[in-house]
Amino acid sequence: LSGLATAILGGIWGGVNFIFLIIGGTMIIKLITNNVGKREFYSYALWWFTTFVLLNRFYHSYYSFSDIFVSFTSQITFIALISCLIYLLINDFNVFNIKNKLKLDKYPLGIIIVALLVIFGVVFFPFYFSFFIYKGGLSFFISFFYNEVVQMLSFFIKPFSQDKWATSVIESQPVYLIDWTDSFGTIFFLFLLIAAIVFFYQIFKDLRKRKFIFTFLYSLLLFAFFLSRLSKNSILNGQSRFSMLLFFGSIFVFLVLFTGYFLYGFYRDKKAFKEVKEASSKEDGEYNKKLEEDKQLYKTFTEIPFDSLFLLIWFFAVAFATRDAIRLTFIFAPVAIIFVSFLLIRLFDIYLKSEDKLVRFFSSLTVILLVFAPFVEGSLVDNVQDGIKEAKRATSMFNNQWQLAMKFVRENTPKESVFAHWWDYGYWVQTFGERATLSDGGNARGAINHFIGRHLLTGRNRTEALELLKTHNATHLLIVSDEIGKYTAFSSIGADENYDRYSYIPTFFSNSEEIQEGRDENGEETLSYLYRGNFVLDEDFSYKGKLFPDGASLVGGAIIKLKNNKEGTANFAQPTAIMFNNGERTDVPLNCVFINEQEILLNGENGYEGCLRIFPLVNDKGEVNPLGAALFLSPNTRQTLFAQLYLFDKDGKTDKDWEGFEKIYDDTQQGYSLAYYVRYGRLLGPI
Numbered sequence: 001l002s003g004l005a006t007a008i009l010g011g012i013w014g015g016v017n018f019i020f021l022i023i024g025g026t027m028i029i030k031l032i033t034n035n036v037g038k039r040e041f042y043s044y045a046l047w048w049f050t051t052f053v054l055l056n057r058f059y060h061s062y063y064s065f066s067d068i069f070v071s072f073t074s075q076i077t078f079i080a081l082i083s084c085l086i087y088l089l090i091n092d093f094n095v096f097n098i099k100n101k102l103k104l105d106k107y108p109l110g111i112i113i114v115a116l117l118v119i120f121g122v123v124f125f126p127f128y129f130s131f132f133i134y135k136g137g138l139s140f141f142i143s144f145f146y147n148e149v150v151q152m153l154s155f156f157i158k159p160f161s162q163d164k165w166a167t168s169v170i171e172s173q174p175v176y177l178i179d180w181t182d183s184f185g186t187i188f189f190l191f192l193l194i195a196a197i198v199f200f201y202q203i204f205k206d207l208r209k210r211k212f213i214f215t216f217l218y219s220l221l222l223f224a225f226f227l228s229r230l231s232k233n234s235i236l237n238g239q240s241r242f243s244m245l246l247f248f249g250s251i252f253v254f255l256v257l258f259t260g261y262f263l264y265g266f267y268r269d270k271k272a273f274k275e276v277k278e279a280s281s282k283e284d285g286e287y288n289k290k291l292e293e294d295k296q297l298y299k300t301f302t303e304i305p306f307d308s309l310f311l312l313i314w315f316f317a318v319a320f321a322t323r324d325a326i327r328l329t330f331i332f333a334p335v336a337i338i339f340v341s342f343l344l345i346r347l348f349d350i351y352l353k354s355e356d357k358l359v360r361f362f363s364s365l366t367v368i369l370l371v372f373a374p375f376v377e378g379s380l381v382d383n384v385q386d387g388i389k390e391a392k393r394a395t396s397m398f399n400n401q402w403q404l405a406m407k408f409v410r411e412n413t414p415k416e417s418v419f420a421h422w423w424d425y426g427y428w429v430q431t432f433g434e435r436a437t438l439s440d441g442g443n444a445r446g447a448i449n450h451f452i453g454r455h456l457l458t459g460r461n462r463t464e465a466l467e468l469l470k471t472h473n474a475t476h477l478l479i480v481s482d483e484i485g486k487y488t489a490f491s492s493i494g495a496d497e498n499y500d501r502y503s504y505i506p507t508f509f510s511n512s513e514e515i516q517e518g519r520d521e522n523g524e525e526t527l528s529y530l531y532r533g534n535f536v537l538d539e540d541f542s543y544k545g546k547l548f549p550d551g552a553s554l555v556g557g558a559i560i561k562l563k564n565n566k567e568g569t570a571n572f573a574q575p576t577a578i579m580f581n582n583g584e585r586t587d588v589p590l591n592c593v594f595i596n597e598q599e600i601l602l603n604g605e606n607g608y609e610g611c612l613r614i615f616p617l618v619n620d621k622g623e624v625n626p627l628g629a630a631l632f633l634s635p636n637t638r639q640t641l642f643a644q645l646y647l648f649d650k651d652g653k654t655d656k657d658w659e660g661f662e663k664i665y666d667d668t669q670q671g672y673s674l675a676y677y678v679r680y681g682r683l684l685g686p687i
Helices: 002-014 016-032 037-060 065-070 072-091 095-101 109-133 138-157 165-170 177-184 187-205 210-227 241-269 281-302 304-324 325-353 357-372 380-393 400-412 423-431 446-457 462-471 487-493 641-647
Strands: 416-420 507-510 516-519 523-536 542-544 546-548 551-562 570-572 576-581 584-589 594-596 598-602 613-616 624-633 676-677 680-682
Touching: 002 016, 002 037, 016 037, 016 072, 016 109, 016 304, 016 546, 037 065, 037 072, 037 613, 072 095, 072 109, 177 187, 177 325, 187 210, 187 304, 187 325, 187 357, 210 241, 210 507, 241 281, 241 507, 304 325, 325 380, 423 446, 446 487, 446 641, 507 516, 507 613, 523 624, 542 584, 546 613, 551 613, 624 676
Parallel strands: 594 613, 613 676
Antiparallel strands: 507 523, 507 624, 516 523, 523 551, 542 546, 551 570, 551 576, 576 584, 594 598, 613 624, 676 680
């Protein structure tokens, strides 16, 4: 049943890798400590074969056996399976009398088997894939081997931030200590750390003095783990050398010391007690006492319960993953609750068993505060209250605007239609629009995100976009206002290795109190609107011999001048982009403004070919300023399909450059025109 459940999970969620890592890791640690029996191996083997045979049978495109042997997490499960099998064949069944012939009782068999298999795997798999799969030579093998090692090291440094997709998703941003406390509550998180320490102490509680040494080492590891990523702007930011040294150094020291203690216990366990004679009774007695402690040390290692080891590895596996991707905080919650619940039960046990009134008082008080006190951040009541508040504020993301749009899709597009769009909306189109899509949140076709980002949304011409749509049999293109905020994501994913398409679209704001009245050279009245914002140049720009390098120069604002002509209508004077480089301001002609649904092109000499897309701002009172906000588009962004078709409202009927695209739905007239809403702190627009 566990194998079946794991296989089902693997079919719907990539988080199954955590299951592989935790279960496989638990078995490897048990093997290293010579703590694997026949029953545990048979259960594990049954789980392994059930899981991977079912995954291979029903999800072969993702879980072929070659993928299973290459994937880091599934490799761990396979190493655990083979290692445990070899261990039992030698240690329990003594196949070919190997155990006696090689006198393996003298050596830590579990460690030797795991070490040899890891070394074999690190060398064999690159060799196999280099020479037999990719048909490469020695140089290819060396390169492949090097890349695999680098990738493995990168996994431990940034497990969820190794590609442009991960770094472009805000939910995959790193977690700092303040994020842990914000997510779980400061007091709850503090009790979580205490619970983890107490839990570890319980495992080694029979070791007299060594239990305090072990618990102290574990506490140092725990605090170093979380403090190594204290805050983004501190030296402990998770990326500095000191942070990395603290993080990996603490893990290394902990593993080395515990391995050393285990090996010491292993070899001491082979020693025999001395016969105590009257002449040397004191010396031999001390020796036997020390040896008894050492034998107990080894016995404790070999008798660590599976569930205790499982919980420890579960705790660190998800904490390690969550440390690099804030969206994974939710998978840390179950193990956090288990540990804190364990602490509460232990405190309640102390209350029941202790005869000391002071101890009983504080243990009961702690339990009451953590469970019932509404003023304690992270308590049960506090979490319930927060949950109720969130539930009351929560609204469906699939709002009325989307419902109307999907109703139109169902009723006005052929059932065999295929929609292209950024992947976020795939499930909605599939479920509520009842139409097929090129991509969705499952990201089963990883490359399609790059193609849509590059050739469609940031595509430079209709041919590039139509070729992509034709190749993938897409019939419709869906664009929404959320793409403005997500431009960074899809322009990054759609970029090449030099990030040629990468950019972003900032919002600039105009303050009505800064509007200046004046007159131009002909004496006509003018109104100057200053739009403030920040845009770091995404490519080099030169103006009158002065270089504004990308990444080091920025546009800090834009000035739009309106003037009344003799007919009483408003015309534009040459707009200005306010650029800064090395603290020096330069006013540069801006050669494009989009206002009142019209793109106005100007010819300022050597001007900046970006564009200011002006739209209304709605304040928190519902008052509308029709010129209150603007999007600043770089030349790189302005020429994209997204800007031309969505922000500038073009299609094949209004612009021959975009023949092949025809707008069939636009809910602007239903009250969803592009505008910035102060109340929501965001920009909303049409589908």
